[in-house]
Structures are given as C-alpha cells and as structure tokens.
Amino acid sequence: MERHEYDVVVIGAGGAGLRAAIEARQQGKRTAIVCKSLFGKAHTVMAEGGAAAAMGNVNPDDNWMVHFRDTMRGGKFLNNWRMAELHAKEAPDRVWELEAWGALFDRTKDGKISQRNFGGHEYPRLAHVGDRTGLELIRTLQQRVVALQQEDEKLHGDPEAYIKVFAECTVTRLLKDGDAISGAFAYWRETGEFIVFDAPAVVLATGGIGKSFVVTSNSWEYTGDGHALALLAGAKLINMEFIQFHPTGMVWPPSVRGILVTESVRGDGGVLRNSEGRRFMFDYIPDVFKDKYATTEEEGDRWYNDQANNRRPPELLPRDEVARAINAEVKAGRGSPQGGVFLDVSSRLPAAEIIRRLPSMHHQFKELADVDITKEPMQVGPTCHYIMGGVEVDADTGSSSVPGLFAAGEVSGGMHGSNRLGGNSLSDLLVFGRRAGAGAAAYVDGLAKRPAVTGLEEARAEALAPLERTGGENPYEVHHELQRTMNDLVGIIRKAEEVSEALQVIEKLKERAKNTASAGSRIYNPGWHLAIDLRNMLLVSECVARAALLREESRGGHTRDDHPGMSPEWRRRLLVCAAQADGSAVTVEEQVQPGMRADLISLFERSELEKYLTEDELADYDAAVKES
C-alpha cells in the first residue's frame, strides 16, 4: 500500500481545511491536504453573501462586542461563548490577511473593504465580492497554498516538500495508536487504490451533512464524513439536533430544488410576499426581537438608507425565523404556484443595479429557471443548508477529546449555538481553521515520539466489502430512502412520533447499507464511493434524530411542534453524541454548558437575558454587573 509520513494531515480542502493547512505549513510542519474533489472545488465556493468581520468600514460604531452579541443572539445563547468571542475578535485580521494574499473584495468609496447588511447583524458587516465571496475565499487560499509551494521549490527544490494536496482522495478511517491519533486510511477515487497517512495530528475540515436530506443546498461531498470519522475514533459530537434550513432555496424547476438564493437579495432590498401580495414577515417578529425590527413597511424601507433612525425590516430576521415563517405561509395555503413564496427584488432596485450587486443570482435564475429576476419575483422555500452541530472542540486550539484529532469549520460544533448567522460561516472557517492548524502544530511539537498506525487490515476489508458482494442492495436506493426519511420526519418542523419513526427507518437502512453491492471496477466508481459514504450518512442521521427526539423545546434550528416554547432550563444543556468504533450503540448524553465569563455576559442588558436565562443564572449576572 502507498504510504506517506506527515506531521499534520488536513482532511477537506474548503476554507477551514486550507486555512488550517496554511497555518500548519507556516509553522514548519509537513502538511498533507486530503480532499474528495479537485483542489479548489470545495463547497465553500457556494457561499455567496460574505464574511462577517467587525472592521467598521461602513459603520464605525461596529466592533467585536457588537458582533459577539449578534452571534449569541442568533444562536439563542446556546453558543460556546469562548468561540463566539474569539471569532468576533479575530475575524477582521483574518479578512485583512486574505487581502494581503491577493483577494479583491468590493470597495467602499474611501478604498476600504466594503461591508454589506445581513440577517441578524446589527451593522453592515459582511466583506464581499458581489455574490461570489466563497469563490474568492477558496481561490485566495488555494493561491496561497501555491505561493507556499513556490517558496518551498526555491528553498528545497521540491514544491511539495512541506505542503501537498492529495486530490480526489477519500478518507474512510482514522487510525489510532492506543487512545491517540496516528494517521488516516484513504482510497484514491481515480484508481481505487488505498493510501495510508502516518501522522500524529489530523485536522477534520470536511464540512456538513446536507446530503442526508432531499432538499438541500449542499453538494455531493456533504456526507458527514468528518462527523462520522470523529465518532468512530472516539470523539464526541454536540448540538447535532440543530440544522439550519436556509429560508430561500430555489423551488423550481424540480432538478434545482434546494439550490441557494443568497440572503444578500434581502440584505440589498428584496422582500418576501405571499400569494396575496402581503409582506408577511411583519406578522412573524418574535418577542425576543420585537424592539429591533421595523413594524411598518415604511420604516423598514427607510432603513436601507438611514440605519441610524430606523429599525431593520423583518425580512432580515435570523434564518431560522424566516424559514419557519415561509413554512407557515405555505402550510396556510398562501404559497406560490410551485410551493414556495415570492422573493422580489425586481420592484425594488433598477435592473442594472440588481445585475451589479447580484450577478450570480441573475445568472443562476436565467440559466436554470428561465426567470429574469430584474423583471419578476423568484419563488423560494426552505432548504437544508448547514449543521450547527459537530465535533466538540476546545475553542482555543480546535482539539477534540481524542489526542491528535482537531476539527474546524462546519464539522465542528459550538460556535453557532442553535442557529448560525449568515456571513459567520466564512469568518468561522478562517478564524478556527487557523487556530486548528496552529493547535495541531503545537500538539506535534509536544510529542515525545511518533505514534504507530494500526488497524490497516480492518480498514481495507471494510472499504472493499461493497465491491466483493454480489446481488446486494443498490446503494443509490438506500441513499434515496434515507434522504426522504430525514426530509419528511426530521426536517424543519419535528414531532416526537415522527422522529421515532425516522429512527426505526434508519435502523433498517443500516442493515440494508451493510448489504450494498457495487458493480464495476475500482477505477472511479461512484456506486462504490456512495456505498462507503452511506455508513457516514446513516451514522450522522442517527445522531441528528436521537438528539432531536431528546430536546423537548424549540430553539434555532430545532423546532418541535409538540414543544413549541424555548426553555431556559434546556439552554444550559448540551446533547453529546458518542458511538462505538464499529458505529454501533450511538448514545446521547446531557452535559451542562459552562456559564458565560462575567465581562462577556455584562455586555448584555438584563431585559434581554431574562428571555433566555434561568433565575439562578440571572442572579449570577446581577452579581457580575455589580462587581464591574
């Protein structure tokens, strides 16, 4: 078998993975980037709106404390507050650093990086490039990796001496030496041959799990690989019940159902209407946000030009609120012909301005739906977009509970609490990608000796099994049934009996997945690849469903029809998933979330905290305020 020795292996080449790898390499570590797709194709390219960073370029009143508050509010105070703090403080430096690596963001009149409005952000905060910010981020990081390789070529005569990309290469198992990570086992998609990485540190940066749902904005890669690899290696997942359904996915034609319509459409003036022509979001402003949002269309419209004296329109509420509102309108029979609602920017901005600000959206609707968004409204509806849950990590280093295993970006959990704000994902990737890369480098420095890889034979047998069976299940059918099940029974609105039913279906699908057979050779065989991915999707889906069944409240990306209220008692409780190394016996346990540091909690008004905290916590808050 092909074998390589590295200090740090980064799995995933999206924003978090590349930023982690760059950091590890800059700290002198021999670094491998292993990714399922070609270099530069990661799901990060799909991010449209921008990267949230309180640079204060457009509104000088913005700063990290305001950003921190917005993030905690968006997450309904379930966030890991240390992560939210680091994120808010470090995001500006991470964005500026990209500029020094060649990124070209849109500019303000005085030549600084322009910043746009977005749901849940008090001030214009998102650094952006039209509506293709994710592409700019990936390309900049990709080109930074190339720049480092050019440096290494000059210094060592080999561009890949210190950082190498293993593209179209899928990791199926993490390898361990006792309790600690010792490497990773993978196959080349191109040849089907196996490859082993000997490495004391692994950074998971594999993104999300959306491919377990039918209607999703996620690409094929989002099969929950990192979530599953972590579980199987003994790490823990938190907050798995919280899944963000982006309010505006395309609903027509069916083949593009779920593809994202950027929130920038609303940030730049687009409004949501039902079949009666009503701007229905004014009917859905929850109590906790009552004083922050406009109550009349006139005030909402004035806000775009005068934010100091008006409140923002409710189209810009956090994503979970908007998604639920759209869901309710459609259910009440006030939806659009194809089962969504109308998102209209055509009556709000001149055509040329729409094309300048939203070029990708204009292009996407024209090419895929034959709709000219400068002339008519779009039809949109909720789509599975992002998982807030993921590997439980130490905020400062990205380290999981397994020595040598790190995680950053969507595959990690905690930062976004129960609901992520738009724009906080790209900044999350940069801030915690860098921290995980540094954390892994420091961990390697502290090791007395390199661990040894074990378990190669088992990993090999597991990966080959679908090819060696004949006459088994069709993996495409098992996948399709899982997607339907999760969409229908563990989707945007949940009920105990439906989630229980989903768990029973998942149990049956797990048995069927163990019996899948993939025809054909080992060379670039998508049927085989899917059969292997099914293990991960099923394991992660089980975690989502089990946690969703336990959490008897509604908060952020978890809405229980049978428990509609938000409970201060539940706010302090995190649900933690674990599993056996063979993927069996998934358990979910409660864990108490540590209270916020005094200086951070003092950033909030008591009247706001009363909506979220228990009496005991409020007493602690009073004491903290008194002390400061």
Add this chain to the structure above:
Amino acid sequence: MGYKAKFRVWRGEGGEGRLEDFTVEVNEGEVVLDVIHRLQATQAPDLAVRWNCKAGKCGSCSMEINGRPRLGCMTRMSTFEESETITVTPMRTFPVIKDLVTDVSFNYKKAREIPSFTPPSDVKPGEYRMQQIDVERSQEFRKCIECFMCQNVCHVIRDHEENKQSFAGPRFLMRIAELDMHPYDVADRKESAQEEHGLGYCNITKCCTEVCPEHIKITDNALIPMKERVVDRKYDPLVWLGSKIFKRSS
C-alpha cells in the same frame, strides 16, 4: 411531461472506450447532469462523472455535449429536441481517466508556474486602499470557476500536444493579466508572459471567450490588453515603470 431521451455516452478506461447508447427518462426542468445521474442510479452505477455544486459555481462537470464544451449542470434538456440523440463525451484535450472524467493535472502544473501575487513589502494587512474602479478589471477574471473548458477548447493545445510544455493556456494567461492589473502587484510579468508562458501562441480566435460559462471576456479584456502591454514594454520600459508608480500613488 416526462419523455424518453436517447443518449450516447462515452464509456471506457485505460485508453480504450466506445460510445454506449442509452434510453433514459427526462423530466421537466432537468439538465444534462440530472440525466447522467439517473443513468448512474438506474442503468450504469459505475458511470464516472465529476460534479459538485450542480449550480454552475464550482466548474467540476465540464464535458462535451454534442461536441461542444459545456457544464453538464447548466445545460438544460429543454434546449434539445425530444427526438434528438444527445452525445456526451469527455473533454478532448485532457487524457481520459474513465468515462467522462479526465486527468486535468496539466492545469494545476501550469498554475504553479505563474509567480504568485507580489505586494510591496511595506504595506501591512488592513492598510490596503483601492478604488472599486481599479479592482474591477481583475475581479472579472477572478470570477473564473476553473472549469478548464477554455483550456480544453484552445486550439493551441487541443490539436497540438507538443505545445503543452510551453503554453499556459487562456486560464493562466488570464491569471497573469489579473495579477498585472492588480493595483498592488509589483512583479514584472510582461516579459515572462511572452517568453515563459506562451502568450505569443495566442492568435485571438476567441474560442476561450465563447465557451466561458462565466462569460468572462478572456480574449478582449485579458489576453489582448496583456499583449498590448508586452508590446508597450518592448518599445518603452520607462512608460511601464511610470505607469506602475503612478498607479501605486493614486
């Protein structure tokens, strides 16, 4: 609404292959990639195709549809007659790995040959000041999703394997133009564009511009201005130096 379409898809690996005929269901609003996926799920589970976002943003599903380089995800079935046989083949300029998947490593090799962004050493992160109008030219080129269809269609390499060594191709000549037009890039890229990356091979037939799914005007906005800059430079290096200093100070 649905109908049965006739597809001819190139199948093969290891340097051998043939066109295989399929009859496959097509539903309203579908694109070619949907139909390829249906073939995988129902008739040819090991049919190899690259794809990621299915929204025209990642540039993975480049293929040749009826002989024209296209993104499978952005080619609507409604653009064909229902009776038409649709032929899908891999990109011709790159070696086939299997079915519709080609070895595009040539492009990554070329990417590494272009010297990276080179800012002045005295500007710190956070201090960059640029006007929108000055970044827009390079921003157009940064819309590139690296589908490599311009590389695939460029006749300098499509029909001339021997040119691959000394020609970066439209994608990476455009990258040079992008950096050359970046307000803060201080590297001298004109001579190397001509001498090392083969700008002179381009005879502006605009095939690259025509296939670009992002509608980047590769020839008019990147390659021709770059050629002009090379010529200017050859006649008067002082003009180049002056323009660089002027740009920096503005």
